[in-house]
Structure formats: C-alpha cells, structure tokens
Amino acid sequence: DAGITQSPRYKITETGRQVTLMCHQTWSHSYMFWYRQDLGHGLRLIYYSAAADITDKGEVPDGYVVSRSKTENFPLTLESATRSQTSVYFCASSDGSSGGDEQFFGPGTRLTVL
Amino acid sequence: RKEVEQDPGPFNVPEGATVAFNCTYSNSASQSFFWYRQDCRKEPKLLMSVYSSGNEDGRFTAQLNRASQYISLLIRDSKLSDSATYLCVVNFSGGSYIPTFGRGTSLIVHP
Numbered sequence: 001d002a003g004i005t006q007s008p009r010y011k012i013t014e015t016g017r018q019v020t021l022m023c024h025q026t027w028s029h030s031y032m033f034w035y036r037q038d039l040g041h042g043l044r045l046i047y048y049s050a051a052a053d054i055t056d057k058g059e060v061p062d063g064y065v066v067s068r069s070k071t072e073n074f075p076l077t078l079e080s081a082t083r084s085q086t087s088v089y090f091c092a093s094s095d096g097s098s099g100g101d102e103q104f105f106g107p108g109t110r111l112t113v114l
Numbered sequence: 115r116k117e118v119e120q121d122p123g124p125f126n127v128p129e130g131a132t133v134a135f136n137c138t139y140s141n142s143a144s145q146s147f148f149w150y151r152q153d154c155r156k157e158p159k160l161l162m163s164v165y166s167s168g169n170e171d172g173r174f175t176a177q178l179n180r181a182s183q184y185i186s187l188l189i190r191d192s193k194l195s196d197s198a199t200y201l202c203v204v205n206f207s208g209g210s211y212i213p214t215f216g217r218g219t220s221l222i223v224h225p
Contacts, residue, residue, distance in 0.1 A: 042217030
C-alpha cells in the first residue's frame, strides 16, 4: 500500500528495555521526521532526516537514536526506555526540496513504558 | 517559551458561527506556515498552507502577518464536523529545515 506506515501501532515495554519503532514511506520523500505528542506539550520534534544517511536532532533527542540507511525507512530506537518516554509517536515525511512542503503523518505508535 | 504559541482553548461555538484562531511565532527567519487539523487520537493532516497574500479554501481563510509575526485561521459557518484540534506549524529557515508545531487549539462545535 502506498503511503506512510508505522509499526507497531501499540507497544507496552518495561523500563530499561530497548525498543525500536519503525516507519516506512513509499513516496521516496527526502525528509522524514519523528515526533512525540504528550498532553500539554503538543507535537515535539525528536529527530529528522533530510536524506538517506543524514540525520539531525530536533527539540527532544535525548534517549533516542535514529538511522536512515534507506530513503524509505526511518527507525527510531529507545536505547533504554524510561517511563517519561511513554507517549504517542508520529512519523512524518515530506518531499521538502525547499524545506517548506506538506508533511504526511503515519497513524502513530502508542508506547507505554512500565 | 515555546517558539510557536497558540491559545489551547477550547473554543466552544454553535453551528453556523464564525471562529478565528491566532498563532504567534518568535523566529523572524520563519519560512513557511501551515495549519493542520488533528482529530482525537489520530494523525495530523494538512488543512491549508498559509501564504503571504492570504488564502481561502471554502469556509476556511488563512492569513499571515509577517510584521507582527502571527498567522490566523478563520472558519465560517462552523459545522459539527469541524470539531478538532487545529495545529499551527512554522518552518524555520537558516540552514536546516525545522518544522515547529504549536500546541494546538481545540474547537468544539455544538448543535
């Protein structure tokens, strides 16, 4: 199916475990983003990538690692999950050659860290 | 202080009303501006881009005021289906493409 997908959609894990959230897009968009959304904070940018093998930190990168070896995939890893990382995580992509294009969001992953 | 500010609301309006939201931004190097709509527990979706000259799409009108550093969204003839959270997004330039979201404004349209 064309579009942007995230997996898993729901995840429950324990403190200290490593968790990887997957994001896949089929449009060959150059830009990809990871956000977390929490009540009272709105959407906050964790990491973004302008192209394969190029990643950069957003507003709240601590505790997260990303990679982008292929244009279509942008996994987000929580190396040692903490309760404060309980959140809804959205991946997005954009064909942002000028940096100002529409972002398309995946359906989100709801992560609970116990 | 967040770089993009929105009144969280909720704005509670009757069907048929006109409602307006503002969003202020602090970085004068901002490059592009958008309004997104987010329904409860769903992903955000683009409502409209905001151009310097202002733009209209049916019942929705967006405007940009660079001098005062704010964008606005006007919804005319509100429908029940307009109930959602409206997110302001500002893309800052300066070597990197960094989109920043406001916290959103909640709109509730009642019969």
